[in-house]
């Protein structure tokens with residue numbers, strides 16, 4: 400496939416093994432990906448002002464948050480009734496620690512929009528009682544009516560949240576041991592690998608699958624295998640994101656580098672448009 404053909408593929412559908420359509424929005428680059436994914440959140444909040452948003456950290460959602468901040472400053476979306484739940488948090492880090500995901504969410508989104516901080520939820524992984532925290536987090540999501548739209552990134556090993564490759568799919572929010580690959584990928588936020596926590600609290604695969612709508616964002620060639628394995632191969636807990644093939648409303652917004660393996664393999668992509 401030459402470049403012109405590649406750029407012309409901006410939207411695709413693929414029927415997964417469960418017979419469900421997965422929507423792919425193939426974007427030029429990170430900026431384009433961020434705008435298109437942010438539009439889906441704008442639409443959701445405009446449609447339901449007290450939506451419960453599931454949010455992710457890491458590099459992939461940064462541009463989505465930047466757009467939402469800019470648009471919020473310009474008037475819409477209005478976050479005053481919005482509630483959020485974050486996917487995960489490192490064990491042992493206090494909210495004030497700049498490497499914590501609570502700090503990340505405040506710094507990259509909440510501090511810049513008209514959301515009520517009390518409506519934003521991140522697992523408290525500094526808690527002395529992690530088991531209690533995980534079960535209460537799950538209950539809190541249910542009590543708020545469930546997640547309306549969940550934003551996801553994807554790990555190079557196919558993880559979503561911090562659900563690492565494993566021999567079964569976890570149902571609920573739980574404590575997880577991070578793989579070395581994940582710790583290395585996140586070293587950039589800490590300075591040295593020794594400083595990267597070894598454990599985290601994460602929503603389970605079940606928690607994510609109960610979200611009504613899922614938007615997965617991905618950019619860069621180092622995600623090309625993960626995208627291919629997750630959406631165009633067998634479903635397996637060894638590739639946690641592959642479970643999304645069984646979700647009824649998934650949109651993958653990925654740049655052409657992240658989609659490069661799918662496009663190169665010429666799999667049954669775009670044949671359902």
Ligand code: F6R
Nearest residue numbers: 455456457458459552553554560
């Ligand atoms: C973050 C998270 C992770 C990341 C994934 C990709 O809350 O849950 O699953 O989405 O590790 O990270 P980036 O976007 O930094 O490549």
